[in-house]
Amino acid sequence: MAQRQGRTREEIREQYGLDERTLTDRLRENWTGYVFIVPTFVAFTALFYYPMVRGIMMTFTDTRLGEPGQFIGLANYQWLVTNDLFVYAFGWSIAFVAGTTFLQLVLGLLAALLLNELGDAAKDWIGALIMSPYFAAPLAGGVIWMWFLDNSFGFMSKAFAVFGADAPAFLSTGIWPFLSLIVAQTWHDYAYSAIIYAAAIASIPKEQYEAAAQSGANRLQRFRDVTLPRLLIPTIVILSLRTAWNIAEFSQPFALTGGGPGTKTMLLSILTYRVAFVNNNFARAYTVGMAMVLLSMTAAVIYVKAISEEENLYV
Amino acid sequence: MLNDNKRSRALLYVGIVAFALFAVVPYYWVIRTSFLTNIAAISPDTGFIPALGKLTVESYTQIWDRFAFVTFFRNSVIVSVAATVISLFFAIPGAYAFARLDFPGRKALFYTAVFTIMFPWIVLTIPVYEVFYFLDLVNTIVGVIVALSIFVLPQNIWLLQGFFRQGIPENIEEAALIDGHNELTAFLRIVLPLSWPAVAAAALFAFLTAWNNFLWVFVLTTDEEVRTATVAIYYILGSDVLREWNVLMASLVLLVAPPVIFYGLSRRYVGEGLGGTPG
Numbered sequence: 001m002a003q004r005q006g007r008t009r010e011e012i013r014e015q016y017g018l019d020e021r022t023l024t025d026r027l028r029e030n031w032t033g034y035v036f037i038v039p040t041f042v043a044f045t046a047l048f049y050y051p052m053v054r055g056i057m058m059t060f061t062d063t064r065l066g067e068p069g070q071f072i073g074l075a076n077y078q079w080l081v082t083n084d085l086f087v088y089a090f091g092w093s094i095a096f097v098a099g100t101t102f103l104q105l106v107l108g109l110l111a112a113l114l115l116n117e118l119g120d121a122a123k124d125w126i127g128a129l130i131m132s133p134y135f136a137a138p139l140a141g142g143v144i145w146m147w148f149l150d151n152s153f154g155f156m157s158k159a160f161a162v163f164g165a166d167a168p169a170f171l172s173t174g175i176w177p178f179l180s181l182i183v184a185q186t187w188h189d190y191a192y193s194a195i196i197y198a199a200a201i202a203s204i205p206k207e208q209y210e211a212a213a214q215s216g217a218n219r220l221q222r223f224r225d226v227t228l229p230r231l232l233i234p235t236i237v238i239l240s241l242r243t244a245w246n247i248a249e250f251s252q253p254f255a256l257t258g259g260g261p262g263t264k265t266m267l268l269s270i271l272t273y274r275v276a277f278v279n280n281n282f283a284r285a286y287t288v289g290m291a292m293v294l295l296s297m298t299a300a301v302i303y304v305k306a307i308s309e310e311e312n313l314y315v
Numbered sequence: 316m317l318n319d320n321k322r323s324r325a326l327l328y329v330g331i332v333a334f335a336l337f338a339v340v341p342y343y344w345v346i347r348t349s350f351l352t353n354i355a356a357i358s359p360d361t362g363f364i365p366a367l368g369k370l371t372v373e374s375y376t377q378i379w380d381r382f383a384f385v386t387f388f389r390n391s392v393i394v395s396v397a398a399t400v401i402s403l404f405f406a407i408p409g410a411y412a413f414a415r416l417d418f419p420g421r422k423a424l425f426y427t428a429v430f431t432i433m434f435p436w437i438v439l440t441i442p443v444y445e446v447f448y449f450l451d452l453v454n455t456i457v458g459v460i461v462a463l464s465i466f467v468l469p470q471n472i473w474l475l476q477g478f479f480r481q482g483i484p485e486n487i488e489e490a491a492l493i494d495g496h497n498e499l500t501a502f503l504r505i506v507l508p509l510s511w512p513a514v515a516a517a518a519l520f521a522f523l524t525a526w527n528n529f530l531w532v533f534v535l536t537t538d539e540e541v542r543t544a545t546v547a548i549y550y551i552l553g554s555d556v557l558r559e560w561n562v563l564m565a566s567l568v569l570l571v572a573p574p575v576i577f578y579g580l581s582r583r584y585v586g587e588g589l590g591g592t593p594g
Contacts, residue, residue, distance in 0.1 A: 030418035033416035033418030036409065036412035040468070043468055044465075047461075048427075050442075052439070054445070055439070110330065110334075114327060114330045114331050128578065128579035129338060130331075130334045132338055132342070133338055135527075135574040135577075136575060138529065139527075140571045143552060143563075144342065144345050144571075148344050155340065155344040155363075158359075161359075244435075248433075248434075248436055273437055276441045276444075277444075277534060282441050285441050292437075293434065296433050296435055297430070297433075
């Protein structure tokens with residue numbers, strides 16, 4: 001910027017490091033920033049910050065819908081850790097999140113690598129096809145899979161019949177409902193990691209591959225030495241975001257099994273919903289939710305660390 | 316890419332076909348059912364690919380007189396459009412402030428915005444429901460619109476701030492400032508007109524996210540008059556009265572088609588930008 005005439009004594013001293021700008025100086029200089037951010041801040045306060053704080057305070061009371069509730073200390077947390085269903089749901093949620101996140105990551109990477117080998121036009125259309133589940137409503141995903149796996153009229157039972165076998169009850173018996181939920185959730189969201197990976201792969205300069213090939217690296221070595229190092233940050237980003245979103249996932253499992261049969265496939269998100277809006281016990285529901293918050297916030301901390309590494313690329 | 320041979324090509328196509336089948340076959344089963352009569356849909360004699368003569372669009376015409384789907388889809392459109400407009404009104408200046416302006420507290424605010432993206436929404440519905448209950452917004456279309464606007468806001472900020480950061484060169488604003496604009500008018504007269512493609516893309520995704528949303532509408536409404544199509548399908552599924560699978564699947568096709576088709580068409584233009592779409 002051109003040197004301005006008539007600078008004040010303070011500005012000159014500051015330029016040579018003799019003075020530091022104080023907070024009030026920065027406030028005065030940057031007031032437009034606040035004009036821009038105020039609407040967002042108001043919205044966030046009304047529907048994020050206040051409810052979050054209100055919810056945490058709620059866990060120390062016996063609040064129900066429409067009743068303010070009394071302070072009862074840690075009783076809700078005590079109820080929580082001694083509640084068998086919660087402990088069960090907590091364990092199954094972790095298994096569900098680990099399974100779906102892992103599968104989404106692997107399938108997404110595979111999809112991105114395969115798509116990268118196609119020509120541009122084919123990449124566009126086949127990419128849109130392969131990514132399409134991600135854009136269906138999660139609730140619709142649940143209904144689609146429920147129909148797909150239906151015992152009497154579904155595709156799977158028909159396919160089993162072709163081989164003369166009886167299809168297992170995918171949504172009720174044995175280990176099947178767990179597998180069905182994980183596979184259905186993977187189907188809906190693997191495209192997310194495919195999209196992020198595809199962007200990362202596309203940003204690798206072609207020359208690096210050519211150089212590696214010239215020095216005699218085969219396909220596998222090129223992947224290991226050129227592609228893989230570039231995928232580290234995207235992997236952390238995908239892992240943490242998908243972990244948080246898989247924990248939060250409600251609609252699709254709710255439509256597919258709804259936690260059933262009975263409470264067999266009860267996830268924390270469905271349990272939170274049930275306690276809050278079926279039993280109307282808001283305080284306890286938020287206490288259940290605190291377990292989810294704890295899990296997703298761990299993921300969020302990792303995510304923030306990862307994006308501050310390479311802020312401009314993925315933010 | 317380099318030194319291709321036939322075997323790796325074949326492997327590539329096998330992989331692509333496997334992915335395409337995994338993605339599409341569940342959809343196909345829904346579409347197949349939606350084009351059959353109710354009897355044919357559950358008959359074991361109907362093949363994987365039904366005979367051409369068995370196909371009918373009967374279920375698509377039945378949707379409209381069987382349920383209040385006109386109301387449901389109208390509600391879906393109303394709340395999605397309103398949520399898009401409101402959230403953009405908040406998100407455009409917010410995203411610009413995050414991307415370009417420097418003010419004390421920017422980082423802290425930005426990272427709390429990141430946390431909100433990753434916060435489990437189902438937990439947040441509880442205190443928000445309480446607030447809406449006291450404000451008498453439960454079971455109203457206004458309440459749904461407010462909730463959805465806030466729900467799509469972090470995603471909008473995310474998309475737009477990425478664009479402002481990378482898509483608009485900084486010297487454009489510097490030139491505007493030298494020309495005598497202040498930051499506010501530089502933004503309104505120079506930056507905003509340059510940003511309409513990004514704003515359009517953000518609007519599209521905001522619309523689709525609101526359209527797809529189930530949780531908020533489900534929690535905040537019980538009456539049929541304010542129900543959106545997504546929630547309506549859940550209720551129809553749960554009611555024992557209906558076992559007309561073809562009609563249900565036809566309505567599911569109508570629900571799923573707009574987002575999937577919009578995305579397929581706009582993919583080329585917006586591609587990787589949608590990093591922050593909460594599932």
